[in-house]
Amino acid sequence: MxxxxxxxxxxxxxxxxxxxxxxxxxKRIGLMYGFTALVAFFVAGLEALLIRxxxxxxxxxxxxxxxxxxxxxxxxxTMLLVVVMPVGAAFMNYFIPLHIGxxxxxxxxxxxxxxxxxxxxxxxxxxxxxxxxxxxGGWFGYAPLSTQLExxxxxxxxxIGAQLLGIASxxxxxxxxxxxxxxxxxxxxxxxxxxxxxxxVVVSFLLIFSLPIFGVGLFQMFxxxxxxTQFFSGGGDPLLWQHLFWLFGHPEVYVLILPAxxxxxxxxxxxxxxxxxxxxxxVFSGIAIGFMGFGVWAxxxxxxxxxxxxxxxxxxxxxxxxxxxxxxxxxxxxxMWGGKVSFELPMLFAIGFVSLFVIGGLSGVLxxxxxxxxxxxxxxxxxxxxxYVLFGGGVxxxxxxxxxxxPKWTGRFLDKKLGLWHFWLMLLGFNMTFAPMxxxxxxxxxxxxxxxxxDLGWEFWNQVxxxxxxxxxxxxxLFAWNLIRSHKRGLPAGSDPWDGRTLEWSISSPPxxxxxxxxxxxxxxxxxxxxxxxxxxxGRAVRMPDVSGGTISAETATGDDGSHEEExxxxxxxSYYPIVAAGGIVTMGYGLVYVPGGWVVVGIGxxxxxxxxxxxxxxxxxxxxxxx
Amino acid sequence: xxxxxxxxxxxxxxxxxxxxxAAMWVFLGSECMFFGSMIATFLLYRNETGDGPGxxxxxxxxxxxxxFVLLMSSLTMVLAHNAFEKRDARTTRxxxxxxxxLGTIFLAGQIFEFAEFVHEGLTLSTSSFGSAFYMLTGFxxxxxAIGVMMLMAMFYLSxxxxxxxxxxxxxxxxxxxxxxxxxxxxxxxTVVYLLQV
Numbered sequence: 001m002x003x004x005x006x007x008x009x010x011x012x013x014x015x016x017x018x019x020x021x022x023x024x025x026x027k028r029i030g031l032m033y034g035f036t037a038l039v040a041f042f043v044a045g046l047e048a049l050l051i052r053x054x055x056x057x058x059x060x061x062x063x064x065x066x067x068x069x070x071x072x073x074x075x076x077x078t079m080l081l082v083v084v085m086p087v088g089a090a091f092m093n094y095f096i097p098l099h100i101g102x103x104x105x106x107x108x109x110x111x112x113x114x115x116x117x118x119x120x121x122x123x124x125x126x127x128x129x130x131x132x133x134x135x136x137g138g139w140f141g142y143a144p145l146s147t148q149l150e151x152x153x154x155x156x157x158x159x160i161g162a163q164l165l166g167i168a169s170x171x172x173x174x175x176x177x178x179x180x181x182x183x184x185x186x187x188x189x190x191x192x193x194x195x196x197x198x199x200x201v202v203v204s205f206l207l208i209f210s211l212p213i214f215g216v217g218l219f220q221m222f223x224x225x226x227x228x229t230q231f232f233s234g235g236g237d238p239l240l241w242q243h244l245f246w247l248f249g250h251p252e253v254y255v256l257i258l259p260a261x262x263x264x265x266x267x268x269x270x271x272x273x274x275x276x277x278x279x280x281x282x283v284f285s286g287i288a289i290g291f292m293g294f295g296v297w298a299x300x301x302x303x304x305x306x307x308x309x310x311x312x313x314x315x316x317x318x319x320x321x322x323x324x325x326x327x328x329x330x331x332x333x334x335x336m337w338g339g340k341v342s343f344e345l346p347m348l349f350a351i352g353f354v355s356l357f358v359i360g361g362l363s364g365v366l367x368x369x370x371x372x373x374x375x376x377x378x379x380x381x382x383x384x385x386x387x388y389v390l391f392g393g394g395v396x397x398x399x400x401x402x403x404x405x406x407p408k409w410t411g412r413f414l415d416k417k418l419g420l421w422h423f424w425l426m427l428l429g430f431n432m433t434f435a436p437m438x439x440x441x442x443x444x445x446x447x448x449x450x451x452x453x454x455d456l457g458w459e460f461w462n463q464v465x466x467x468x469x470x471x472x473x474x475x476x477x478l479f480a481w482n483l484i485r486s487h488k489r490g491l492p493a494g495s496d497p498w499d500g501r502t503l504e505w506s507i508s509s510p511p512x513x514x515x516x517x518x519x520x521x522x523x524x525x526x527x528x529x530x531x532x533x534x535x536x537x538x539g540r541a542v543r544m545p546d547v548s549g550g551t552i553s554a555e556t557a558t559g560d561d562g563s564h565e566e567e568x569x570x571x572x573x574x575s576y577y578p579i580v581a582a583g584g585i586v587t588m589g590y591g592l593v594y595v596p597g598g599w600v601v602v603g604i605g606x607x608x609x610x611x612x613x614x615x616x617x618x619x620x621x622x623x624x625x626x627x628x
Numbered sequence: 629x630x631x632x633x634x635x636x637x638x639x640x641x642x643x644x645x646x647x648x649x650a651a652m653w654v655f656l657g658s659e660c661m662f663f664g665s666m667i668a669t670f671l672l673y674r675n676e677t678g679d680g681p682g683x684x685x686x687x688x689x690x691x692x693x694x695x696f697v698l699l700m701s702s703l704t705m706v707l708a709h710n711a712f713e714k715r716d717a718r719t720t721r722x723x724x725x726x727x728x729x730l731g732t733i734f735l736a737g738q739i740f741e742f743a744e745f746v747h748e749g750l751t752l753s754t755s756s757f758g759s760a761f762y763m764l765t766g767f768x769x770x771x772x773a774i775g776v777m778m779l780m781a782m783f784y785l786s787x788x789x790x791x792x793x794x795x796x797x798x799x800x801x802x803x804x805x806x807x808x809x810x811x812x813x814x815x816x817x818t819v820v821y822l823l824q825v
Binding site: 106107170173174175177178179181182183208209210211212213215216217219220223227228229230231234235236237240244247617 | 650665
């Protein structure tokens, strides 16, 4: 509920397609990130199901070797760069400002630019399927395979598409860091911000420092393919690519998982009705993971022949990084311990996250042991491992976040019955798909190979995995149906459906354009909880009585007593220049893929983006309230 | 839109300037890794000259002179920023112009140098050494060129008194960027040109 006085001051929510195209509202941008990622998730899922169909029987005939290569490459690329990272960005966009008590991110138009660049790069990457073939050298793009020129444009799509997605991510990360470090509400010290937002900061730093390394590698690959340079061929060393790639690629793994860890760190306290056990430990172990994540990249390269000293060093570092991860797991268990645990849907998915992540983490520790990794390298054991951490961990965590925050986005609950079907089918399907891969891998089944012989005895477990993968597919169709249906017909949730602890629950659902009628003044970790509850002599939480004798309402809890100071609410004005600039840059990208013929297109794209950037820097940026 | 408030991207109690500065520092951190990766590549390929020429074609006195020009541009940038802080638009304009001019001289030197090297047989595709050298110094040159464009934009804004509008860039941010690009050149000059073991 927005009070009438503030309604006059606050900008109204605009509607229509044009308002979405020109929006600079972090909440709308967050929702667009989420929607785009969900669509891409179904594309990547389709790719995965085709792979599973091909592998169901020995000597499968569903796909050609060429199609298989494109599909497994694009499945990896899509899932990592276009699904899981943007889903993280969706949650960060929506909740960083709400968590720290701000009205928007630091640079709203740059934020819109990041989204449009991400969207157009995604379209570009996926359009490669019909424009000469999709990238087919693996998402890791190892040279010299990736620098071969037989397939004219495929890995150029990879080099340019990933580069543009990286630029979008760097801009978004700088934006998030600036937001958290300079725009926190009064009293919101760094050790009071919610864990999810802390993890968003760590992720942003990881991206800021790792993406430029990948960028250099991608430029080198692109130059090798198109301008005859010798970075990975001739006198060059293909191993350089592996180093540059994994110096990005390993921090990237933490980029994918840390936001999910942040989400479950929000969920466990709410559904256990206890504060997070050891908040500083969770925060600092997240930071430790971020630092150590830069020192373990070569464990992806044990079989490249780095020598025993390097391998031992990276092996030890890899074992050590399991420690802060383990700390977090114990913190989550400690949060549930002795709490009043309610098994609502977000909690179920969060528990699923922890359980499956532990399995994936343990098989990861096996890989850190060099001789053991020699045995498992490039086998399905590795596939099982990283799906347990990234799907069992990551995707379960993000889905938990979707069930947790859907009421905040729409004001309605997701349907519980459908949600339960989703959870149990997904859990069953997931384990049916990926648990057998441990066995297949230990039996020697290699990754990235489009078929296997009949005499190898791998058919049974492959068939189990295929059945499992279709169960996952069905569970996500239910989820999509639930998202659509509950938008109109879900049970009304109100502003604080879970009895939440953080500031986003103190405002209406969905939140008003300006987020907070009055910027809150923060005094505690879990500040909103402390406004609702006092502690009695035994240390138990007691709900504070409202003046009217009932329970305290969300409006009064924010300290919103209706006596507003006359306050301007300058929200940033909508702008179409971000989409113009992003469109220009992606046009340049298309041109670069087809150089030398494409230089004309590059020039056109450059002109469009110049128009966007100049318009952007010259237009006035605020929109006044009605009273002006 | 009334004239009461200067246009800022967000308002509340937040002053926009430290926010932009934080973002610029973060961006420069990212740039460190970008140049660091290319410098590492160059160190790896320093001796991979193949059949082409190696570092013997470097003209150290010439590049020292152009390096000196670039370093002096940092001094003029400091003077521009100093005048900007004192709200002396005229002096700011003079030093901004001087900085842009010095940057342009450096770029001209680099173009001349590249032309010389190509003439002596070192191109992008001659050897891994050539690839790494042109990529590193080329991307640095591109950064200098972008810096010169930003300086000229500031110069242009100062002509009709819009230097203090604080819409997008300001002299302080351009200064941060410019000093960073200079510092990177110090590393490149040392590692690429002077360190010939």
